[in-house]
Amino acid sequence: MAKSLAWKIGGDQGEGIDSTGDVVGTVASRLGYYVYGYKHFSSRIKGGHTHYTVRLGTEPVLAPEPEVHVLVALTQETIDRNVRGLVAGGPVIADQAFKPALPDGAQAQLIEIPLTQIARELGAPVVRNMVAVGASAALLGLPLDAFRSYVEEKFGRKGQETVAQNVRALEQGHRFIESSHVAVRYELPAATPGTRYLMTGNDALALGALGAGCRLMAAYPITPATDIMETLASLFPKYGGAICQMEDELAAITMVIGAGYAGARAMTATSGPGFSLMQEGLGLASVAEIPAVVVDTQRVGPSTGMPTKTEQSDLMAAVFGGHGEGERIVLTPGTATQAFEDGYEAFNLAERYQSPVIILSDLALGQWLQTVERLPYERVQIDRGAIVGAAETQDLEGEFQRYRLTPDGISPRTLPGTPKGQYLATGVEHAQTGKVSEDPANRAAQVQKRRRKLEPLRTREGAILVDAAEGAEVVIVCFGSLIGAVDEAASDLRGRGLKVGRVQVRQAWPFPAQPLRAALQDARKVLFVEQNVTGELRELARLEGLEDDRFASLLKYDGTLLLPQEVVEEVRVLVMKEEV
Amino acid sequence: MEVTLKDYRTSEKSWWCPGCGDFGVLAALQKALVNLNTQPHEVAIVAGIGCSGKIGNYINSYNIHVVHGRTLPSALGVKMANRDLLVIAAGGDGDGFAIGMNHFIHAVRRNINVKYIVMDNHIYGLTKGQNSPTSDPGQRVKATPQGNIESPVRPLSLALSAGATFVAQGFSSNQAQLARLIEDAIRHPGFAFVNTLSPCVTYNKINTYDFYKETLTNLDEDPDYRPDSRAAAIAKVLEKEELVTGLIYRDPTSVPYEDAVPGFGTVPLAGRDIALAPEDYELLLAKYR
Numbered sequence: 001m002a003k004s005l006a007w008k009i010g011g012d013q014g015e016g017i018d019s020t021g022d023v024v025g026t027v028a029s030r031l032g033y034y035v036y037g038y039k040h041f042s043s044r045i046k047g048g049h050t051h052y053t054v055r056l057g058t059e060p061v062l063a064p065e066p067e068v069h070v071l072v073a074l075t076q077e078t079i080d081r082n083v084r085g086l087v088a089g090g091p092v093i094a095d096q097a098f099k100p101a102l103p104d105g106a107q108a109q110l111i112e113i114p115l116t117q118i119a120r121e122l123g124a125p126v127v128r129n130m131v132a133v134g135a136s137a138a139l140l141g142l143p144l145d146a147f148r149s150y151v152e153e154k155f156g157r158k159g160q161e162t163v164a165q166n167v168r169a170l171e172q173g174h175r176f177i178e179s180s181h182v183a184v185r186y187e188l189p190a191a192t193p194g195t196r197y198l199m200t201g202n203d204a205l206a207l208g209a210l211g212a213g214c215r216l217m218a219a220y221p222i223t224p225a226t227d228i229m230e231t232l233a234s235l236f237p238k239y240g241g242a243i244c245q246m247e248d249e250l251a252a253i254t255m256v257i258g259a260g261y262a263g264a265r266a267m268t269a270t271s272g273p274g275f276s277l278m279q280e281g282l283g284l285a286s287v288a289e290i291p292a293v294v295v296d297t298q299r300v301g302p303s304t305g306m307p308t309k310t311e312q313s314d315l316m317a318a319v320f321g322g323h324g325e326g327e328r329i330v331l332t333p334g335t336a337t338q339a340f341e342d343g344y345e346a347f348n349l350a351e352r353y354q355s356p357v358i359i360l361s362d363l364a365l366g367q368w369l370q371t372v373e374r375l376p377y378e379r380v381q382i383d384r385g386a387i388v389g390a391a392e393t394q395d396l397e398g399e400f401q402r403y404r405l406t407p408d409g410i411s412p413r414t415l416p417g418t419p420k421g422q423y424l425a426t427g428v429e430h431a432q433t434g435k436v437s438e439d440p441a442n443r444a445a446q447v448q449k450r451r452r453k454l455e456p457l458r459t460r461e462g463a464i465l466v467d468a469a470e471g472a473e474v475v476i477v478c479f480g481s482l483i484g485a486v487d488e489a490a491s492d493l494r495g496r497g498l499k500v501g502r503v504q505v506r507q508a509w510p511f512p513a514q515p516l517r518a519a520l521q522d523a524r525k526v527l528f529v530e531q532n533v534t535g536e537l538r539e540l541a542r543l544e545g546l547e548d549d550r551f552a553s554l555l556k557y558d559g560t561l562l563l564p565q566e567v568v569e570e571v572r573v574l575v576m577k578e579e580v
Numbered sequence: 581m582e583v584t585l586k587d588y589r590t591s592e593k594s595w596w597c598p599g600c601g602d603f604g605v606l607a608a609l610q611k612a613l614v615n616l617n618t619q620p621h622e623v624a625i626v627a628g629i630g631c632s633g634k635i636g637n638y639i640n641s642y643n644i645h646v647v648h649g650r651t652l653p654s655a656l657g658v659k660m661a662n663r664d665l666l667v668i669a670a671g672g673d674g675d676g677f678a679i680g681m682n683h684f685i686h687a688v689r690r691n692i693n694v695k696y697i698v699m700d701n702h703i704y705g706l707t708k709g710q711n712s713p714t715s716d717p718g719q720r721v722k723a724t725p726q727g728n729i730e731s732p733v734r735p736l737s738l739a740l741s742a743g744a745t746f747v748a749q750g751f752s753s754n755q756a757q758l759a760r761l762i763e764d765a766i767r768h769p770g771f772a773f774v775n776t777l778s779p780c781v782t783y784n785k786i787n788t789y790d791f792y793k794e795t796l797t798n799l800d801e802d803p804d805y806r807p808d809s810r811a812a813a814i815a816k817v818l819e820k821e822e823l824v825t826g827l828i829y830r831d832p833t834s835v836p837y838e839d840a841v842p843g844f845g846t847v848p849l850a851g852r853d854i855a856l857a858p859e860d861y862e863l864l865l866a867k868y869r
């Protein structure tokens with residue numbers, strides 16, 4: 001029995017593909033399966049081929065399935081483009097209305113269902129896709145009841161008529177398969193129901209930020225980061241926050257900096273092109289030591305690149321981007337749970353270290369649905385860092401020393417509005433008071449102070465997450481959403497008797513060199529898996545003195561999701577080379 | 581406690597050239613703050629980059645000196661974070677109408693309760709005398725030896741047509757009027773734009789003190805002019821080629837952005853209790869079941 005199955009629906013954009021995929025994903029999740037829902041879409045609104053795959057399994061799944069078990073086709077193009085990805089002999093549910101045909105040599109079973117006609121007879125053309133869902137349930141061996149209750153809940157508000165139409169659509173689709181001669185029936189082991197959530201990394205990150213007390217977001221829309229703004233826009237009215245949709249990313253980041261200076265927890269979210277514009281503001285936040293949280297949900301670059309495809313090519317830009325050696329903190333979440341954690345912790349780090357914090361996410365993490373066991377909200381703590389209040393400033397003699405040279409490099413700040421705490425925050429090099437200074441000794445001391453304050457973060461707990469294997473033949477190193485494919489590959493390889501460890505880098509800067517060195521110490525081979533062409537993570541490691549002849553890279557930069565099988569294959573090649 | 585001018589002075593020595601128009605703007609701003617009895621710690625000044633941007637160095641308030649052109653968005657951020665602060669953005673004509681023009685138009689539209697003072701010297705002072713977007717046609721400078729062939733930006737009519745709810749222009753030599761205009765701007769519930777004609781004595785040989793004394797019309801002294809009609813205001817500034825001073829337009833119905841954000845509340849974000857309760861999280865998560 002397979003441990004996981006993949007169901008895919010394809011058609012033209014604007015044909016309800018997204019909502020249909022969401023139905024299957026949500027119901028599977030409620031049944032207790034782990035779900036990973038990923039899409040193929042293009043930068044257009046209507047027309048153009050799109051598809052949505054829901055992978056469901058009895059164990060956590062955070063990566064795509066190599067083959068699809070059931071394909072629902074709403075257009076001939078869907079069949080032509082996707083039939084090759086089907087398991088041999090797998091079923092293709094196709095709407096009779098477009099007179100579907102299998103391409104020559106296709107190994108598939110075409111199941112023509114009059115989806116459009118059934119829907120029309122039910123008096124509701126929009127339930128067409130529900131007929132396909134009912135048929136899919138039969139093929140996947142999922143109980144129809146679960147779909148029924150979902151539909152009742154989802155459409156209840158729209159009235160009994162709508163509910164009834166959808167239920168009948170489900171039933172007719174289901175019956176069509178049950179009464180047909182289709183031999184294929186899939187079956188998954190029993191699921192383990194529990195309280196789980198289905199969400200994207202963008203959702204989780206937004207919730208983390210809200211939990212941290214972020215009540216101001218300034219942003220400019222861009223795929224695949226916009227969902228964060230939209231999620232917060234739906235929540236802020238209740239929690240007293242504001243979304244400012246700015247004129248560009250230069251404005252978005254500087255608004256966040258202004259707010260951070262004035263003591264609010266504010267954030268912005270963007271992707272590549274916008275992130276380039278934000279480099280200007282990031283430099284200001286570094287030098288003026290102002291907390292700012294910036295999300296970069298990476299997509300294929302440079303320039304407009306492939307806006308709807310995933311990549312991890314902004315790592316160097318996040319760490320070193322901009323002129324003049326400004327210091328930042330760069331967090332790299334890989335799962336929705338981690339996006340939640342970074343979503344709140346970024347604000348603590350930003351205020352504690354008076355620094356910009358970049359949450360470097362990616363399209364796959366940001367946009368694809370995944371099952372979340374639970375969000376550890378009880379761990380959310382709010383640490384606002386060193387703030388000098390009115391009680392302390394009242395006895396102040398002379399000027400407040402905002403940029404005092406302290407042993408740990410952190411200089412307590414006042415918030416505007418605090419009597420006698422006035423100072424100048426500035427992107428110009430400044431003396432301890434904030435006053436402009438070109439004094440060489442002061443310049444050197446301020447530079448060192450700003451570097452010193454972030455040093456302890458190199459060994460911050462959780463900066464890398466290690467799943468070790470004693471005497472590992474290979475240790476795989478990755479960051480971001482690739483952790484899903486890497487973990488699955490590692491578990492597969494272990495099942496084959498290979499000793500495989502893996503390290504997930506959760507904080508790219510300050511670079512956790514020492515913990516990483518320790519984690520790689522005993523490995524015979526080290527494989528960096530990254531979604532970029534230059535091996536940016538490995539390059540960072542090299543700059544930090546970690547590189548030797550054990551190191552190898554698996555780099556993917558075609559915009560598609562990394563398959564666990566690609567990692568398995570690469571590791572096997574690596575190990576075989578070793579044996580020769 | 582009664583606020584005096586002394587409270588607003590800093591120990592910083594001025595870097596401006598003797599005779600620079602920005603001295604007058606600084607003095608008028610300090611006077612306005614004193615007249616309104618605003619405490620220094622209740623004021624946040626956000627300054628841009630340029631000779632003009634140094635203004636924040638000379639006022640003892642909370643100050644943030646940002647990057648060239650981003651004066652306004654930073655100021656809007658300060659105000660959104662703490663509505664109780666008086667937030668004043670200040671910068672040059674290059675800062676506001678060249679590199680920051682995009683932000684200017686949108687800040688005008690957005691109407692957040694921030695005051696914006698531009699020290700418009702029709703030139704780039706700090707970079708040693710290049711033409712700015714407000715430079716007069718024909719002005720010859722090192723970078724444009726053949727003379728300026730571009731048509732100047734008209735800040736007043738631009739702001740008016742972008743929907744500004746408060747527009748005024750002062751002359752740095754007319755201290756009393758400028759201070760009054762700034763006070764009016766501060767009292768206005770919304771974005772208030774005060775353009776100041778502030779001669780650069782070093783690089784601008786056209787728009788000098790004498791030039792303005794000869795050409796300016798003071799609308800505050802014109803009994804026939806009423807600053808309550810956008811259309812009349814636009815007509816007037818076009819007619820006078822923007823060579824006017826005084827309160828040009830004020831929208832009595834102005835509602836600041838922060839009042840229009842649903843549920844935003846009146847307590848400054850900076851001082852709020854921000855933690856969520858477990859029930860909040862459960863409620864938020866229910867959507868994802």
Ligand SMILES: Cc1ncc(C[n+]2csc(CCOP(=O)(O)OP(=O)(O)O)c2C)c(N)n1
Pocket residue numbers: 629630631632633648671672673674675676699701703704705706707712
């Ligand atoms: C991004 C960027 N580009 C260019 C500069 C150089 N620069 C500094 S001030 C300035 C223009 C100043 O003109 P204005 O804003 O009118 O101020 P003024 O000095 O006249 O008061 C320029 C171009 C800079 N600091 N940053």
Ligand code: SF4
Pocket residue numbers: 595596597599600601602631632701705706779780781782783
């Ligand atoms: S260069 Fe011009 S604007 Fe700058 S300080 Fe001198 S007079 Fe003022």
Ligand SMILES: [Mg+2]
Pocket residue numbers: 630672673674699700701702703704705712
């Ligand atoms: Mg200028």
